[in-house]
Amino acid sequence: MRLTLSRALHSQGFGARRACEGLVLHGRVRIGQRVCEDPFEEVDTQGLILEVEGQAWPFHARALLMLNKPAGYECSTRPRHHPSVLSLLPAPLRVRGVQPVGRLDEDTTGLLLITDDGPLIHRLTSPKWHVPKIYEVRTRHPVDAQVAQRLCEGVVLDDDPLPVRAAACEATGSHALRLTLTEGRYHQVKRMVAAVGNRVEALHRSAVGALTLPEDLQPGQWRWLDAEAQPWQPRTGTP
């Protein structure tokens, strides 16, 4: 795709068109080693890496990224008690209107996808698509294979007489479960674990669809995902 430089900057969240023109005219934008002077020069966005005020910024037509959510952050764009996860991202991403894909509780950690692609948010959160999400759960009381089996067979939550089931569940330790859900009800893991007489002490999401949280992505860090990434694709292995 070919765009004028100011339009390319605007699309990436560097501000209003006029502000983007100003960035170029003030010599704040480079491509490679070259300081750009003309806001209306045409650039090829394929593989384009802008450098804006010293910060390298790879062009992404769609913003799609993964964040290792730390505890103490809310997924809401209008947080009430804790900072928003969006405050962990650079300003241009917030300006272009990225949103978390679904919600993790304030005290839940792990893989959170963030995007400005509305249809993708719908596809990943709609119950129709059954995108699996894997949670590592630390429990207050001991767990075993029977507990895991009960969660797979289904438990009744307080807001619906129909049982909800884990798509998969295994005890991974004396106080640890790995639970796969394909729907995303309010506090679902905590309520399911409570329904079997236990309590969640810590909750971490390790995978969504085909994506697994990379081991080297530290809490609070984020990473771009490829333009071709299709997180709803089935998983090909276990994390």
Ligand code: URA
């Ligand atoms: N289930 C929960 O109870 N909390 C989360 O954050 C995610 C799933």
